Amino acid sequence: MSVFSRKIRGFRLVDVVAAGLLVAIILSVYLAKTIAGGERTEIATVEKQIEAERDRIRLLQAEVAHLEQPSRIEQLSAAHLGMAPMAAKNEITPETLGDVMLAAQLKAATAKRAAEPPKVEVAAPVEPAAKPLTQVARVSIPGVQQ
Amino acid sequence: MTMAHPSFQPPGWRWLKAQVWGLEHAFERAKAAGKAEDDTRIRIFFVLALFSASFLTLAIGATNSAVFSNLGRGDGGAAAVGSARADLVDRNGAMLAADLLHYGLYIDPQEIWDKGEVRRALLGSIPSLTPARLNRALNGQRRTFVLGGLTPESRARVHALGLPGVTFEREERRVYPLGQTAAHLIGFADTGGVGLAGAERALNDLAHQNAAAGAPVALSIDLRVQAALEDELYKAATLHQVKGAVGIVTNVHTGEILGVASYPTFDPNQAGKSSPDALTNRAAASVYEMGSTFKVFTVALGLDSGTATLASTFDARAPLTMNGRTIRDYHAENKVMSVSDIFIHSSNIGTTKLALQAGSGTVQKYYKAFGLTTAAPVELRESAKPIVPRRWDDNDVASTSFGHAISVSPLAVAAGMGSVLNGGTYVPLTIRPVKPGFRPKGARAVSEETSRAMLDLMRVNVVRGTGGKANAPGMRVGGKTGSANKVIGGRYSNNILVSSFAAVFPTDGPLDADRYFVLILMDEPKGTSETYGFATGGWTAAPAAGRVIDRIGPFLGVDRRPEVVGTTPAEAVVPIESEH
Structure with missing residues (x-):
């Protein structure tokens, strides 16, 4: 008896195997999509964090520029350290x-x-x-x- | 209600069943004919092909969705759109202006059940929020914008209150972290992202383009030079109680503006609260009769046109009378003077005779070559057109030879001086940095020989003449003072001046060596006890120029010459008391 004609509980073996394969593939696609969705959500979260950090960095850079403005540094160094332009x-x-x-x-x-x-x-x-x-x-x- | 017969079937269904049964009968016929293997193979092949096609389609779709679905959506980056502007930075990358994340505050009164509590909480948390504005939003019917420009910290503070109906939206706001530093050059932009003044206006399109690319826009200024220039200029301006003041530092070979300051100044973060006087960029938008600094141009054109040499002499023993006016020297030598002496002693009589001998056509030709008859060609839109004589007769030629009857912007003077001092080519000024080593090819204004002679002459003027107080130790400074009487009520005032000093350093070395021009101008300075009451350029602008050069020289890589440190020439200790 050919393997293609063999039956299990009235069903052809090849049909059972094909059905199992179908279920396995559906399951794997589902899992892949679910995992990918989770990863995508995580990526979006991380990207959002990166964007927030980038905004924060720019804000801090501007704050540093503000605090380091030459006229301010000169005033502070003259007032607190008694410094002056180098002779x-x-x-x-x-x-x-x-x-x-x-x-x-x-x-x-x-x-x-x-x-x-x-x-x-x-x-x-x-x-x-x-x-x-x-x-x-x-x-x-x-x-x-x- | 549909009353369909139980045995009723749609035509399509009947056709499908007929096809399936036809196929099944074909298999049975094949089996009956003794071709069971073929029958099974055909079935299997058919099923496999069907499933393979289906799963291939599914696989491609799933892969496409999982891997490529985010492409092109742009939700991962900060895509610049609309009003976004690129950062402005100095030539070394220091931040000058930036779009920073702020938040707009919105109130939806439909979601608020205790308006009193919200009012109290918001007014207590946001000092800049006015009660009238808040009440208008609270008493409205729909969601309303209340206040913009909240910093992330302010937003977090309000957000922590947990007020119902209070929401925030992101907005970018232009911020100038350096405040008043380089305010006139940087300029400012409106809340819609449109540049209104300075580089913000001049480079508006570039700022938008670079914002999309995420690249900053670099300016030519060096923040260190700018800071030293502003510091010394503002100190001098305060000391001499000036109406206005200008400071400019340029690279004479590239035309780059390394520093530019205008006094009084303003804070671009609060440009709307500044007076029009403070907002005016006097370096670009104002024109002045420069006085004797113009003698640099007159002597240069006299030498370059072959009218005279440095040794040529002119009779300055007596005042010059022409068309009913008398031209005098303010510290008359009463002698026949060489061109060198005319320059060093700032003789109006000698300069006038030199210009008249050159002729009106020659003077006009050279003034045009020096860029003094048109607005300074720089990116800044504020660059003002000069006020030039209409007829250019002898009277006008005489006046313009010592810087009267012609009003030009300080930037135009800087560009013109650059053409005299850089080897003789007119290079337009720019607020953008040029590539290292690149030297723009300008139009020929004077010969290299003339340029060399003027460098030496200006150095001698600092060592022996009126510019002694600008002699920064070891920097080999050259320069020319100027003190123009201002026109008040249609007449030249005797004691209200525009005092200036045009300096170049270092004056030695080959013509193509790195060289820098510094201009300090003071509008209506007052004398002090230290200046013995004098308010002329040699007493007010020259010391400030010297201090600026003393401080910026090291930043610009100009080495001091040790042998001249602390050896200011005796002749230059006390400048000639009143030079014009």
Whole structure:
């Protein structure tokens, strides 16, 4: 007897299998749609949250811009920290840090010499401190028009 | 009631039954003929084909619904529509203006059973809500808009009250988080999303286009430069009790406006509450007789046209009388002066003679090349047309040579100065940033040699002449002062001035090196004890320009030259007391 002609309780086997297959497919489609619907709802919720967060971020960005407006920062820094726009003499570049250190050392040396008591017994001409120091300072600044 | 016969059947049904039975009989005939296998196969094939077609259709439909159903609906993003405007940002991306989420408050009186409670709760929660407006909504017959512009926090506060009949709807509102900073350049838009002033108006279409694309609109200004410019300008304006003031910083090669300020100013968030005077962008919409800053143009045209060289001399020993008027020098040298001296000592007599020697046609040609005879070509709609002489006779040529009888907007002056100082090409100003390294090709105004000579001359004027107080340490500033007598009641006033200082830095280096122009203008400044009562450009505008340059130089990448720090030339410590 062919498998296509075999019957179970009066029904053909192939019909029973086809019906079972049909039920299985219907069930799987239903489940897929249901799960997809749930996922879609979740996606919509997340997208809504993203949108809300995006609005929140923009609001916070605007608030930051408002709080960081230069005139406000300047007022606060002047009132509470005693700060002021930086003076030119306080600006320094990494390339000239060595020159500043040298200048400070020269200044200290000059001050030290000036503070020493004059030696009365020395009649020979004293080497003026400022002249050679100035020359050193000039020579030491690279790439600068003298 | 239908009285159909029990055996009645519709014709279609009878046909279908006939077809099915015909098919069944065909199977039975096939079976009777000994072809059982064929009969079963045909049945199975038929059933399978039918089911396969059905399920294939179902599968395609289900897949389409599950996977592609959301495409094109746009409910996932913030699709910009209608009045939405893109953010305005500065050249470094700092936010200047933005559409922010707000909420509109609506009341449906049909859903409210205790109006007194709702009234009390709302008035207590929203300070800006007026009782009259609320009562009108509560006593109405249908759902009514009550108040817009509620922040999410305000909305949450009201929502937490749980009031019946009180609902909210989303709305975008234009917000200017920096308040008064760069207010005139940014401008403002109405609640319908239409730009009314400044960049909001000038770039209205672009703001809408970029909103749809989600991209901001960048402006050319640098917020750091803008802040320093405003700070120093407003301090000087307050100190000298001016009627109005203007500050401009531009890149002379690209025409980019890096900072522009107008005093008095306003808050774009409350533009409707500001006075027309405060709303006026004096940099673009006002025109002024600039006074001696115009001598930059006159000397430039004199040199470029071959009328004179820097060493050429003009007799300035005596006042010049022409057509019944006398042109004097306000700090007369009473000598024959070179063109350099004429510029440095701001000699009206010498400048007039130089312009007259060049001739009316030449002066007009160059003024046109400098863009002084038309409105400054910038995106801002406020850009004002100049007031120029009608006849351009000798009298007019003489007056315009030292900045009288011609009124131009400060932006036009900035563009014209740029053409003299950038190597000689006229580049229109712009409020949009240009690509790094890009230099627009402008129309030739003067030669490179003339441009170089003017840079040097302006530097000398700061070191030795009237602009000493603008000499920011190490910035190699060049400049020219201007102090124009204002026309009051049809006559030039003796003591009411428009004082200005046109500066450029750094003046050294090759012509194509980065270079910036700064203009400070004060309308009717008053002298102070520190200025010994003088209100001229050298005493009022020049110090402010120097402080601006001192602060913005580092932002613009201009290195200080260490050897000149703190070595302001002795001649420049006290400017010539009254230059015009």
